[in-house]
Amino acid sequence: MDIRSQIAMVFHLDKCIGCHTCSIACKNIWTDRKGAEYMWWNNVETKPGTGYPRKWEDQDIFKGGWEKKGDSVKLKGAGKFQGLKVLFHNTNLPVIDNYYEPWTYRYNNLLDAPEGDDQPTAEPVSLITGEKMTPKSGPNWDDDLGGSPLYARNDVNFKNLSQVEKDSLFQLERMAMFYLPRICNHCINPACVAACPSGAIYKRGEDGIVLINQKKCRAWRLCVTACPYKKVYFNWNTGKSEKCILCYPRIETGQVPACMHSCVGRIRYLGVMLYDADKIEKTASCEDKDLIKNQLDLYLDPNDPVVIENAKKAGIADSTMDAARKSPVWKYVKEWGVALPLHPEFRTLPSLFYVLPLLPAMASMENGIYNTTSNSLWDDVENARLPMKYLANLFSAGDTVVIKNILKKLMAVRLHRRSATTGDISRELADSELKSSDMSTETADAIYRLTSLAHHRERFVIPPAHREEAIELIEQTATRKENTGFGFIEKPERGL
Numbered sequence: 001m002d003i004r005s006q007i008a009m010v011f012h013l014d015k016c017i018g019c020h021t022c023s024i025a026c027k028n029i030w031t032d033r034k035g036a037e038y039m040w041w042n043n044v045e046t047k048p049g050t051g052y053p054r055k056w057e058d059q060d061i062f063k064g065g066w067e068k069k070g071d072s073v074k075l076k077g078a079g080k081f082q083g084l085k086v087l088f089h090n091t092n093l094p095v096i097d098n099y100y101e102p103w104t105y106r107y108n109n110l111l112d113a114p115e116g117d118d119q120p121t122a123e124p125v126s127l128i129t130g131e132k133m134t135p136k137s138g139p140n141w142d143d144d145l146g147g148s149p150l151y152a153r154n155d156v157n158f159k160n161l162s163q164v165e166k167d168s169l170f171q172l173e174r175m176a177m178f179y180l181p182r183i184c185n186h187c188i189n190p191a192c193v194a195a196c197p198s199g200a201i202y203k204r205g206e207d208g209i210v211l212i213n214q215k216k217c218r219a220w221r222l223c224v225t226a227c228p229y230k231k232v233y234f235n236w237n238t239g240k241s242e243k244c245i246l247c248y249p250r251i252e253t254g255q256v257p258a259c260m261h262s263c264v265g266r267i268r269y270l271g272v273m274l275y276d277a278d279k280i281e282k283t284a285s286c287e288d289k290d291l292i293k294n295q296l297d298l299y300l301d302p303n304d305p306v307v308i309e310n311a312k313k314a315g316i317a318d319s320t321m322d323a324a325r326k327s328p329v330w331k332y333v334k335e336w337g338v339a340l341p342l343h344p345e346f347r348t349l350p351s352l353f354y355v356l357p358l359l360p361a362m363a364s365m366e367n368g369i370y371n372t373t374s375n376s377l378w379d380d381v382e383n384a385r386l387p388m389k390y391l392a393n394l395f396s397a398g399d400t401v402v403i404k405n406i407l408k409k410l411m412a413v414r415l416h417r418r419s420a421t422t423g424d425i426s427r428e429l430a431d432s433e434l435k436s437s438d439m440s441t442e443t444a445d446a447i448y449r450l451t452s453l454a455h456h457r458e459r460f461v462i463p464p465a466h467r468e469e470a471i472e473l474i475e476q477t478a479t480r481k482e483n484t485g486f487g488f489i490e491k492p493e494r495g496l
Contacts, residue, residue: 002277003300003307003314005463006188006208006351007246007270008329009260010339011181012451013357014410015267018179020044020140022259022268026183029258030245035237037102037127040139041244042259045180048155048169048390049142053098056230057156057343063092064228065191065346066284073285073347078195078226087197092225100137102127128236145177152177157393165387176385178357181267183259184231184244185342185350186210188275188298189284192243195226200241206465207272208351209246217241228346252465260460269450271327271461272320273351274300274307284347288397291344298349299334302327323463328450329353336447338406340395354395355451356406358414359386381407405437409447412437416444 026042045051059065063077075082077092086092105122113120126133142151148170158166168174186203190210193201200216201223203209212223212232217240223232224241232243247257255261260268275298283294300307302324311321324330332339332355339353361377381404382388388400388407396402412433419430434444450458 001306001310003274003311003316004208004277005206005316005320005324006273006275007186007251008273008327008333008351008353009183010269010329010332010353010355012267012269012355013178013180014355014359015265015451016044016179016181017265018044018046018144019264021262021264022181023139025258025262026244029247031242035235036233036242038096038099038139039233039235039242041231041233041242042181042183043139045182046140046143046145046152046177047180047394048152048158048177049145050151050154050156051180051182052139053094053230054137055098055154055156056094056228059228059346061092062094062225062228062230064226064230065348066189068285068287068347071285072281075191075195075226078191078222083195083197083220083222086225087220087222090221090225093221094224094230096128097137100135100139100141101133103133103135145175157390159393160398161387161389165389169385169387174385176359178359178386180342180354181259182229182231182342183352184210184246185229185348185352186244186246187348187350189280189347189349191226191228191346191348192223192232195222196220197222204248207248207251207463209248209251210243211245211248212241212243214238214240228343228348229350251462254462254464256456256460256462266454266459269328269332269459271329272324272463273327273329273333274302274311274316274321274324276300280349284349288345289399291347291397292340292399292402295341295344295349296334296337299330301334302330317463320463323461326461328454328459328461331446331450336409336443338409338447340402340406342395343397344395345397356391356395356403356410357386358407358410359384381411408433409437409439412439413444413447413451416441417448 023040023042023044027040030041031039040052043052051057055061059076065076066073067076077086103124103126105124107122110120110122123132124135125131141147145152153166153170169176186209188208190203193203193210197220198216198218200213202211202213204211219239221234221241224234232241235242250257256270260270279298283298286294302321308321333353339355341350341353388403391403392398392400415425415433416430419425419427434441
């Protein structure tokens with residue numbers, strides 16, 4: 001048992017209001033400079049939608065992530081042999097049109113324009129070339145289902161839905177959407193780390209944060225191809241790759257990452273998870289139907305005496321163990337089982353999990369009239385406006401049973417609290433839903449509290465930094481297979 005600690009995150013999708021405050025906080029701190037104008041380390045997408053960059057989820061186009069090969073996995077579009085083929089001409093790389101050409105405005109035109117009969121305007125100019133341009137796309141061009149025929153209807157996750165299901169979803173009375181905030185997942189089996197020919201990308205031993213050593217980066221950009229979430233970007237000015245660093249200077253001083261600290265909806269949670277590194281290869285190479293179960297089994301109970309004993313042998317500090325026991329991520333992911341990773345079929349084993357959206361309570365349409373009785377607000381999860389197959393394609397590699405069980409749990413909590421606070425849901429119905437979801441009232445109240453009433457220290461449990469743990473893991477990588485992603489620890493250097 002090779003126990004390691006990992007900083008992990010949970011985003012609660014029912015709480016996200018799509019305000020993009022997180023994106024702007026990140027942009028102002030990290031990517032407000034030349035060459036990084038188009039970078040959004042944190043972005044918020046509207047689903048259904050094609051996302052940012054466009055159709056990033058379609059690995060038939062971008063060849064990101066891992067694919068199962070026998071009893072192991074290999075990179076789809078990078079790695080030793082594939083990487084050599086595309087090293088100097090990589091057709092799988094996203095281009096600027098997949099993102100957008102960033103622009104600003106010639107504001108001086110408003111101030112210096114000569115007197116005339118027409119209204120002067122601030123012409124848009126490219127931040128890359130400085131030439132006049134017409135903006136045709138942006139990071140949130142399809143926000144709130146904007147341009148649905150062009151964006152929302154082209155969502156890759158509609159792949160196994162019938163045309164009738166897709167068409168009905170865009171009828172006005174059934175139209176539904178939710179927001180999907182995304183940052184680097186700081187994966188346990190990161191494809192970007194395995195793909196880098198120069199060894200510039202590494203996973204920190206003390207907390208699992210994935211970083212890029214700017215001194216070692218040689219601009220091969222195979223990391224951009226390999227990341228299936230397209231959260232590695234190329235800085236055209238410096239000639240280096242860049243990505244979300246999870247605000248590690250803040251974490252090392254006990255502060256919360258900027259995107260999480262600024263979150264208006266308080267949808268974000270951060271904590272420590274323990275996992276068994278010996279199981280990574282087996283977990284990543286299992287069948288699609290077992291991906292969710294095996295990834296969740298990878299995480300270890302910090303209260304288990306055997307785990308505690310092996311953690312001490314691995315050099316994990318008591319303070320880290322204490323943080324793992326208080327982790328809100330552990331509660332959402334393992335204890336309550338209501339959060340899932342995004343696209344587990346990419347086999348990177350993400351450390352970012354999402355509490356699934358129930359979507360807003362909505363009155364039903366009957367004979368052209370909205371029925372607003374309480375019963376109409378709480379329909380069965382199988383009749384949700386957003387097809388369960390769609391959510392399964394996003395969060396469970398197509399397994400609708402997993403999605404249904406989680407939605408039932410969340411609905412049971414909602415009915416229980418509605419019964420307790422307003423009384424318009426019968427106690428019998430609420431208890432019946434809790435029983436069918438195998439939950440107690442105490443568990444439902446605990447989920448409700450962490451979702452709605454948790455204070456700052458409950459949502460973010462950050463252990464003290466232990467840089468010495470990274471050094472202890474260096475020698476362990478020497479015997480691991482090259483270019484598989486399983487031996488990913490790199491000696492930390494200052495100034496990264």
